[in-house]
Amino acid sequence: MATRGRVTVNPDLAKERANATFDVDNLTNFINGGVAATKRKRYLQNLAINDPELQDRKPWACMTREEQYETALRKHIHMNKRMEEMDITEQRDKMEYLGTGANHESSPIGVHTSMFLPTLQKQGTEDQKRRYLPLAEKLSIIGTYAQTELGHGTFIRGLETTATYDPKSREFVLNSPTLTSMKYWPGHLGKTVNFCILMAQLYTNGKGHGMHTFLVPLRDLDTHQSLPGVELGDIGPKFGYNSNDNGYLILKNVRIPRENMLMRYSQVLEDGTYVRPSNARISYGTMTLIRVGIVTTVSRCLAQACVIAVRYSAVRRQTEVSPGGPEAQIIDYQTQQHKLFPLIATSFAFYFTGLEIYKIYNVVNTSVEEGNLDQIGDLHGLSAGLKAFSSSSCCAGIEVCRLACGGHGYSHASGIPKIYVSTIPTCTFEGENTVLYLQTARYLMKCFTKVQRGEKLPGFVSYLGTDLTAKSTLKSDVAIDCLVLAYEHRAARMIKAAAMNVQELVQQGLTQQQAWNKTTQQFVWATMAHCHAYVVKTFAMRISNSNLDDKTKKVMVAVCKLYAVHGMLENLGDFIQDGFLTGSQVDAVTRKMMYLLEEIRPNAVALVDSFDYPDKALDSCLGRYDGDVYKALYEYSKASPLNKKDVLDSYTTYIQPLQRSSGTSSMAKL
């Protein structure tokens, strides 16, 4: 159960829960990975729920920018301390705890933990680690990862900040040589940090050696004042992330000692001699892990939006289904089911996909640590596209959930705007989605060339060798195996078409690059199809290989099929353009989708309950476990900053003069 303790529940919601055909706890345990994991998760959630330091003094949306920053700083520093005291070190445990204590409130120390510390650990020398890690772990020094510049984001080679080695003083001289070279966007760079890891173009002995990382102090550790030569500040209000002081930084002849370059791989010797790293791909590790993590993260954000929209749709009644009859729960409308149930399925699909590729990441990472780099390309090809596909799909889904709540979805009281604006950056950061699709596309192009040459491919792209003249054997039962094959056929056909287009253009006399540039949109479509096939297959395998009890498994099979048939109908042209599916097979798929909506209907609330988010994490008047939405909305409204007084000062300034001038006061008692 998502909310602890006994509560009086809205009768519509209570009825929904009583009518579910499966045991919610079984599904929750399956999601979490066992009874013990669920217990641990709830223990961590309760730590946050019951901590008086983590209660908000007013609704998040009612706070000013400054208050949001200060509140987030207070809460995150407190949680960091508590995690240290309680020895909470597992990434997953931290996510549960932080996600309950300050959900979707971007942490003003988050990049310190997710990027500054790991980079120091991975790229620092033993000496650097000994010196800085203990301080950084205690937050005595707080750092960020300063990569993105005003003029450059995803294209790292274009970054302009320079670090020029001066052998006389044995220092690097750091500069922002242009307006566009100022660092812009790094998390909590503006006000919070006193250090950063700086990405800069290294120059030594008159030669450039590309991007390297440097440890740079930015603020005085006694006074927190910005150091000489350092100009920095907050970049200003954003769509979301406003508790985070994403910052800008301009460096003017700032000198740091030679020892402040992170030299585990590349080195600059005292005389300025540059020593190159043995393998440049080593640094991909952190970014890949973050992209893998995004798949899980966005699935959880969508799941939260689904909890809110589905519970509210069970409570909200609107319009008589038959004239004079009672108003229906809006979840009973086919159109509402068609909006929300595929999104429940999407949350599960990407959650399981996230687990799967995390498993793969760990296998590859172990190989890499053992010096075997063979699979890095495969993992990169897989994770880049899935990061893009999962973030686009889940973010679009969150906005559908919000709109499915009608007018109240637009209020911050619904909690969904906060989820949306805090999730949507995943489409842009850690590699802009279109750029990432095209990175995976290049990988798929290579795979296709291997297939042409008769070479063997890793499991998740082996379908590229499939016989494209085959037709679907899908029958009216719409078996999941047939759906998986259809997705693979679609992807294989589209990847082949795109690759052939490049080859044909080259034969017509274009360069490889020109031909590629004219085929990128086709490759984006093909890569989406590839990712879609991977997700459908992974979801289907997770369910069929599971040890779920029969009742729960039956529900999850329906959810998995819904994901597949819905996606098929949304992209129908791709599946039928070459006649792989016939018109009557398409009719069967359409009927199946309508049938699945009806089949899932009685379990909709139980399915979102199984995601197991406590009210504190959802922070939503509409998504409350008890369904008491209208009272909650009224209470939310009363807390509005405009309601401090009945008559605002602006009345006297702007409205009263209009009335004084025209004698309405004689009507005052009208």
Place this chain on the structure above:
Amino acid sequence: MATRGRVTVNPDLAKERANATFDVDNLTNFINGGVAATKRKRYLQNLAINDPELQDRKPWACMTREEQYETALRKHIHMNKRMEEMDITEQRDKMEYLGTGANHESSPIGVHTSMFLPTLQKQGTEDQKRRYLPLAEKLSIIGTYAQTELGHGTFIRGLETTATYDPKSREFVLNSPTLTSMKYWPGHLGKTVNFCILMAQLYTNGKGHGMHTFLVPLRDLDTHQSLPGVELGDIGPKFGYNSNDNGYLILKNVRIPRENMLMRYSQVLEDGTYVRPSNARISYGTMTLIRVGIVTTVSRCLAQACVIAVRYSAVRRQTEVSPGGPEAQIIDYQTQQHKLFPLIATSFAFYFTGLEIYKIYNVVNTSVEEGNLDQIGDLHGLSAGLKAFSSSSCCAGIEVCRLACGGHGYSHASGIPKIYVSTIPTCTFEGENTVLYLQTARYLMKCFTKVQRGEKLPGFVSYLGTDLTAKSTLKSDVAIDCLVLAYEHRAARMIKAAAMNVQELVQQGLTQQQAWNKTTQQFVWATMAHCHAYVVKTFAMRISNSNLDDKTKKVMVAVCKLYAVHGMLENLGDFIQDGFLTGSQVDAVTRKMMYLLEEIRPNAVALVDSFDYPDKALDSCLGRYDGDVYKALYEYSKASPLNKKDVLDSYTTYIQPLQRSSGTSSMAKL
């Protein structure tokens, strides 16, 4: 030209403008409806641009909720006064003026002008109009239209507020009998208004007579304090519209005189006798006009987002197209063109559609005034679906524009988040989109039945009688006529399929209502297809019937075709499921789209320039006419409220203690 006076323009943008193949002013004049209209528009824009009262003292996003409300109140009252002084009375003139002076800053007196005044004018008696209109026009009384309740939105019959007539005192007694009956959402109900037009269930002599409108004083005209029995306030922060004090209202035995019912149509006599109106459909007029207006409004909002994203894409350079070469303007990437150019086309498509249905509205309205109500159903069927289709398409497009700006699109500096959050409510208000699609669907179902019976239909649905066995004659030139026919074929087929599904389910024994309920999703798809066909056809006709010069016409034909082929590929399954288009025709359409992107490329900036939005209306660092985006971003950042001091007080409270405790101060000069 969008920005007056001489400015130094970024060389990339200057080059774009020099390379355009058509004269921007010609297209601007075509959009506006002539040279005189353009002159008038610029005059009105300049009034706002040059008015010192309308300059913001800091960036909009840097203001607190209270400051946004107060700023909007100040500006809108000022503009209202100026419009009165300058005799600016045309709706279109007002839009230009207000849209430049306070773009996307929801007006705290907007509903007063758009709903309160017109309702008084249309539904008030002569006596009521004489008494209240002069005061309302001077803003001496400010009102809102209080319809939506906490528990009911689009379904008006479900509203619960009561007005019970008391013949003894000749008064109506107003009550909010339940928690869910409180009025919730009406614009500026919370703090600004002193009156409202209340929608309430009328009871007299023991009988209910459904929804009626009443003029209700809410605040004392001398003191602005809320009157006895009236509890009201702001509903709290929302996704957007935060300069608007959307409010809640609870009424407890509030008495108003009998004369305060708006009695032009229905009446309650002194003894409580109810006199019903001669025709209930009269009241549809205002709502239809607002829906018609939304089509134009959302097209303009998308156009603004396009201006920003396209100009920025011409200025932004990222990644080498060939290794070692210069970084390319991102607008040169096919994927970026595929995101943005169809959206430029979409803005035009809905703009012209808006003009067309406004023309139809005026024709129908004239008939109605003459007592002929025959066409009200047709107009309602047309406007409901188009409101839904235009708002969904344009809002989704705005978010695509934002994401196409990469990381900087996420900053409020881009201006696009403000456009998005102020436009997205159009999907929900004045009838939730899915509900509206289904209203048009019912109309289409009726039309289909008429076709089955061999009856004649009005022009814009006459295609329903088309021969569905025909195949497309589309050739490699992809003629616009063939595209229009394809869209009509698609819609006719889908409407027939949905209607037949209802008829079949009824034959199987379901009631009409049950059969309908199981076909609603299919009908939503079919209605979208219908609207899409209408928009494509209207766009094509506007261009082919235009008196544009050849060069401009050539560009606009390409833009129109792009709208059609892009929409076809996005919904490909619909067009090929029954074999209407062959695989090779689809290939021709795909090639055509890629070709059109290249054809439009040199004119992309000129096309968005033709929308003629001054910098003040765009309020965007990225969309500036001069392209000086990076300096603007830097200036925006410096204005952040967090940058008032180098070291914030929160440092001392939360961060300093972490450092004091671990001796980092010894490293202070590191």
